Every structure is written in structure tokens, then in C-alpha cells.
Amino acid sequence: MTVYSRHIESFIETANAGSFSKAARALYIAPSSLIQQIDLLEQRLGVTLFERGPCGVKLTEAGESLYRDAIEIVRHCDEAVARARTIQKGEGPIRVATSLLMKCRLLPGIWSHMIESAPGTRIDITSLESAGIEPGNYLRGLGVSYDVMEGLYMSELYRDQCLFLELTRTQLCVAVPKLPGTNTPEVVDAELLHDLDLVMMRPGVSADYDAARSYLVGLGANRITDVPFYTMELFADCELNNRAIVTTEIWEDIHPNLVCISLTEPHCMPYGLVFPKRPGAQVMKLYRTARRIYQQ
Numbered sequence: 001m002t003v004y005s006r007h008i009e010s011f012i013e014t015a016n017a018g019s020f021s022k023a024a025r026a027l028y029i030a031p032s033s034l035i036q037q038i039d040l041l042e043q044r045l046g047v048t049l050f051e052r053g054p055c056g057v058k059l060t061e062a063g064e065s066l067y068r069d070a071i072e073i074v075r076h077c078d079e080a081v082a083r084a085r086t087i088q089k090g091e092g093p094i095r096v097a098t099s100l101l102m103k104c105r106l107l108p109g110i111w112s113h114m115i116e117s118a119p120g121t122r123i124d125i126t127s128l129e130s131a132g133i134e135p136g137n138y139l140r141g142l143g144v145s146y147d148v149m150e151g152l153y154m155s156e157l158y159r160d161q162c163l164f165l166e167l168t169r170t171q172l173c174v175a176v177p178k179l180p181g182t183n184t185p186e187v188v189d190a191e192l193l194h195d196l197d198l199v200m201m202r203p204g205v206s207a208d209y210d211a212a213r214s215y216l217v218g219l220g221a222n223r224i225t226d227v228p229f230y231t232m233e234l235f236a237d238c239e240l241n242n243r244a245i246v247t248t249e250i251w252e253d254i255h256p257n258l259v260c261i262s263l264t265e266p267h268c269m270p271y272g273l274v275f276p277k278r279p280g281a282q283v284m285k286l287y288r289t290a291r292r293i294y295q296q
């Protein structure tokens with residue numbers, strides 16, 4: 001059984017055979033039925049696909065274009081069906097998404113425990129940058145291009161969109177550029193915040209982050225620039241233009257030229273693994289392994 005139209009199959013077979021009668025024999029249908037299918041396909045598309053002649057048929061220029069694309073469509077459909085069947089059997093690899101902002105810090109330890117109980121399990125790494133997934137759209141490919149990612153839980157942005165397993169909580173802090181000859185304060189206070197160019201995520205992404213925003217505003221933050229999401233370019237911009245940014249301690253390894261200053265009043269965000277709402281059998285093994293390790 002195929003998931004694409006039988007007209008596509010008939011079109012490809014006819015193009016390969018160069019003859020309605022030969023293609024009909026390969027498809028185990030009558031030539032008249034095949035001709036009717038191709039005629040109907042051309043009518044629906046509004047495109048002439050074949051030049052008919054006494055010695056057979058030949059693809060038109062438009063037909064050649066459709067043929068190339070149809071071959072790819074069939075290949076993608078067959079691969080999709082194969083992946084679905086593999087997942088149903090619980091045999092497929094677990095696809096892990098990663099990027100500079102979504103680094104796998106805790107997952108390697110979890111994985112080492114998982115392969116002890118399921119040694120045949122495989123893992124595929126998917127680069128979010130290579131896949132063209134932009135920050136702020138990470139959930140778009142979850143369950144489609146990848147099965148799990150590690151990172152902060154954006155409570156308002158992710159609500160009802162995924163399955164989240166909290167592994168730890170990470171402190172929010174203010175990161176400032178390292179300046180030669182200056183002393184970095186131990187904690188964020190009103191003097192530091194006054195007239196400080198401070199970059200923050202826009203309100204409404206995370207309830208925990210919004211609580212930290214309210215605290216900082218109350219403490220004296222008065223020059224805040226809101227951004228829709230964080231990128232590596234944003235951290236570089238803060239370093240080059242002497243701007244501060246609200247970040248988390250677990251992200252210290254991605255901005256070595258910015259130094260983190262703790263908040264006097266602790267504010268944390270959940271950090272862990274983000275799964276699709278309905279994970280497959282293999283992915284659920286990973287979920288249960290991680291939960292056993294971190295929530296026992």
C-alpha cells in the first residue's frame with residue numbers, strides 16, 4: 001500500500017516504459033484504464049505530460065519536470081512509511097536536536113544509563129542550525145524532525161505543546177561584559193541596574209522569567225530592551241556594545257566573555273528534556289530512564 005495517488009504511480013511507470021501497453025502490463029491493468037488515468041491526471045493538472053505517437057509516448061518538458069519531482073515524492077513517502085513502521089516496532093533511533101543554545105549537558109549521562117538496559121538503542125544528532133530551525137520555533141520540528149531536545153522550559157510558550165521532564169532548576173542572573181581594570185559586583189543591586197542597558201526576553205514567554213523581570217524593575221532596572229528570543233549573535237552583541245543580558249548560570253559556557261552576577265533574590269527556571277506530547281516507544285524509554293535518574 002502506498003500513501004501517494006495511484007495516478008502518480010501510473011505516471012512514473014508510463015514514463016519509464018515509454019508505452020501505455022508496456023506500463024499497463026507492469027501495473028496489471030488494462031491499457032484503456034491506464035490511458036484514462038493519465039488523461040484524468042493531465043486534466044486535473046492542466047498540463048500535457050506526454051507526447052503521444054504511433055511508437056509510444058514521450059515526456060513533454062512539463063512532464064519531465066513533474067517526473068523528477070514525482071520520483072522524489074515517492075521516495076519521501078516510502079521513507080516516511082518505513083520510519084513510521086520502525087517507530088511502531090520500537091526499533092528506530094532517537095533523534096536528538098542540539099545547537100549552541102540547546103547543548104546536551106545532562107543527556108549524555110542519561111544515555112549511558114539507557115544503553116545499559118537497551119543496548120540496541122541508537123541515537124541520531126540533529127543540528128537545529130543545519131535544519132534551519134530558528135530560536136523561538138524549536139517546537140515546530142519536535143516529533144517531526146527530532147524527538148527530544150535539552151534546554152530551558154519556557155512555560156508560557158511551551159504550554160500544552162510538549163511533554164517536559166524537569167531535571168534541575170537553573171538560577172537566573174545578569175551577565176555583563178568583562179572589562180579590564182573593573183571589579184565585578186558579587187550580586188545585582190540598584191546601583192548596578194541604574195541606567196544599565198539590559199537585554200531581556202519579551203514578557204509572556206516564561207512565568208519564571210517574568211517574575212525575575214518584575215524583581216529587577218522593582219530594584220531599579222530602567223533601560224530594558226526586549227527581544228523575542230535569544231541567539232548567539234545577541235550574546236556577541238552584548239559583549240561588543242557593553243550591554244548586560246539576563247541569562248542563566250547553566251548558559252555560562254556559551255558566553256565566556258560575559259561574567260554572571262547573581263540576583264540577591266534567587267529566581268530560577270526549569271531545565272530538562274523536551275519531548276513531543278505523544279512520544280514513540282523508543283523515546284518513552286529515554287523519558288522513563290531520565291525520570292528514574294533525576295526524580296527518584
